[in-house]
Amino acid sequence: MLDKLSWLIDKGIGEGAEYVEARYQKYQSTDIEVRDGKIISATPGLEQGVAIRVLYNGGWGFATTNSIIKDDLYSALITAVKMAKQASFDVEPIKLAPSVTVVDNVKVHVREPLKETPIEEKIKFLLKVDNAAREVSSNIKTTSNYNDYVEQKMICTSNGTQLEVENSWIYWGMWTYAREAGLIQSYRDGFAMLGGFEVTEKMNAEERSREAAKKAMELLKAKPAPGGKFTVIIDGVLSGLLAHEAIGHASEADGVLRGTSILRGKLGTRIGSEHVTLIDDATLMDRFGTEVYDDEGVKSQRKVIIQKGILKGYLTNRESAGKLGLPLTGNARAQDYRFPPIVRMTNTFFQPGDMSFEELIENINYGVYAKGGRGGQVSTAEGIFQFGAQEAYIIRNGEITERLRDFSMSGFIIETLENVVGVAKDFDIYPSFCGKMGQSMRNTCGGPHMKIENMMIGGRT
């Protein structure tokens, strides 16, 4: 297959393209869904395709095909070239940042290959996890999902880069629903890691499932949250969401280049309090956002985005790094063969500080302690973000008191970072899929407990 890809690269250059990139991908997936102990579906899938991207006189063209027959590949290449030519009028020339040519072969470490694990084993795992929640109480209902993915990928570029990559990962996620006297509450949890079937043992899934059931039961006793501005303490999962939604996305250099990030022109300036240090690290062992190379063949790495409140860098791809004169960070990632690589985060988190949880909470007369994420969203152009919490409590005179439910937080990126007044020494990390421009990408985000003043809470009272 590598031969076919390099043949395509030569043909593309022959057609007058400045840059050609061909990416082959074949992946096998297993998707299992269980609801209340009953198997709803268990689906094996196989996909194969090639993505071809060319740069011609400043315009990008991209084409995909499921076929790997030479004639079909060639016709996809010609389509990509045609598209790029049509896109290339009166455009600023694109100078891709120079990248090191690499020839390499990388594999995620796997002890029990997913392809050799019988699907019965995978179903058994999910049923056990699903049952654990329902054993907590007969009032619990569940929906549980298991997805695994084994990928073989090859990337060839006209720089001479030739990469062969083998990835393997497992994602498990569930919703628990508690019902009592006409009331229903829900709680979600899950985990994901790179590796083979052995990682199911590291996920602590049954314990998490039982916990999720207990949380759903506890939420039955919670009251709707008040609306307004409060001092809040958020746990590591929520500070991860803040890292990802509020600043992570705004630090992606494609948005900076297009002028749609509020962080444009802010490099080297203060955008947060001294407690704020933000890292994107693609090199963490087994983590769901980890990569060795990105989809442009650039080596993945650890980047400091914010150091003690000062914006230190953006996440880049070759185009944005070239145009903005920034270093390459290896953050160009594509969901699969159907998509071109765009700038994405990997494992993004706030660095822990040195305070204890008690020190964070002790001086709060009236505030909110929020835990667990329910997804978030950001408009990097306006600098506004929103994220949901799963559970929360009123803090009164330094004490955690009554339980709240159904609420989310919203704020302006820079204002919020400036309002971070304390950071604990603990740390939590949570895997998820993030959506951007129609592409879903595996990543993790995390951080310590954080104390933030003047956070807006959307409530019903």
Add this chain to the structure above:
Amino acid sequence: MDLIEAVKIAVEKAIKYGATQAEAYATKSNRISIQASNDRIGGVKSRGALNEVVEGLSIRVAVNKSLAYAHTTILSREEIEETIKRALKIAKIREPDPDFKTLPQPKTPTKVEGIFDPKIITPPIEESFEKIRKTLSEGMDTDKNFNTIGASYNFTYMERAICNSLGIEVNYKESMASTGISILGERDGIRSFGYESEANREINKLSIEKCLEKAVERTKIGFKVAKIESGEKTVIFDPDALESLMEFAFIRAIDAYNVQEGKSYLTGKLGTKISSEKLTIIDDGTLKGGLRTTPTDVEGVPSQKTIIIENGILKSYIYDSYTAHKENRESTGNAFRQFRTPITIAPRNQIIKGEEVKLEELIREVNEGIIIQGVMGAHSTNIATGAFSITANPSYIIKKGEIIGQVKGCMIAGTFKELLEKYTEQGDDIKQRGSLIAPSIKFEKVRITT
């Protein structure tokens, strides 16, 4: 191999290898997407065109009462046979499912119009780039405070084929075209973001000019920031905002899977009042030119019109054949899937009907309130309770019947049922956004936090 041939072979082979019933579903899509953005600093920042061609086949087999799926993108005889074997293996190890009765029986597909525009096969790429170029430069000239403008076109051609061992054999073509403009500007330190998009089955019905006009208007209003106190106010949802919220707060609640499992706040509410009595919501898979109109659903069940809410009363949920058979009723034709996913339930064209007034009047009658064009955080809605907590962004303040500027960071929390109870009337600016066909909709006394 063409799709109809592939699905027929798949069903035939599945039965041969031991399935008691079998169904195959195949799709081929060809999407051309073009985009460009302009920047006041340095001119055109990026231009690109993308052609995504994807085909795939999914097989569903039943061995007595055990169902299983498998899918592939390799449409050769050998790989189709391998895929069938993978599905059969799973069906044989699964516990039988007593709720599974049968795959759907064949029925005549509904005659629908306006879902395929032959122009989609060779879409006007050059012409569209030319329009984008013109729109970007005109847009920039409109206001010196505009910094960046993005423009795009999408053209999707789709073929589907469905076949089952009971005799269903359906195939059809669809077209989908869309365009959109987004503008980001800054004046006196206030950032404003305005956008507008359109989607249509017919390419010629798109107007990038109209999108520009609307996006310019919204961006300009946004340069003024106004203040509004927290409290119970009149809230008007633009269809863009309502569609995002409804997807998570309503559509999932009428999904028969969630209802039957008791995971929806609408479980057990059939025949009861769940909204203002002025409101009627219809799920219509047959509407001429509708974005969710097709002759059948993905199981080959004919498309139909289903009344969901009639004058405030919940009349029906939406079903596929599995959930319908569980209640000994007929499917409503709402089965949905991509070849890579099992069957789920999805809405068709969801039409909101109620008390209609002119849009200008709808706004003019508001003493104090907001008009919401987008929402953030709808996906965190708790479907078990219908409780949501969202940020209304972008949204604009109305005072004494006039839109006076944008409000930053306004939040709304409540349950979707409460919101439906607060419905009063709607405008005449009907648009289709995703599955929703609705105009701007007014709700009274909605609690907002600013």
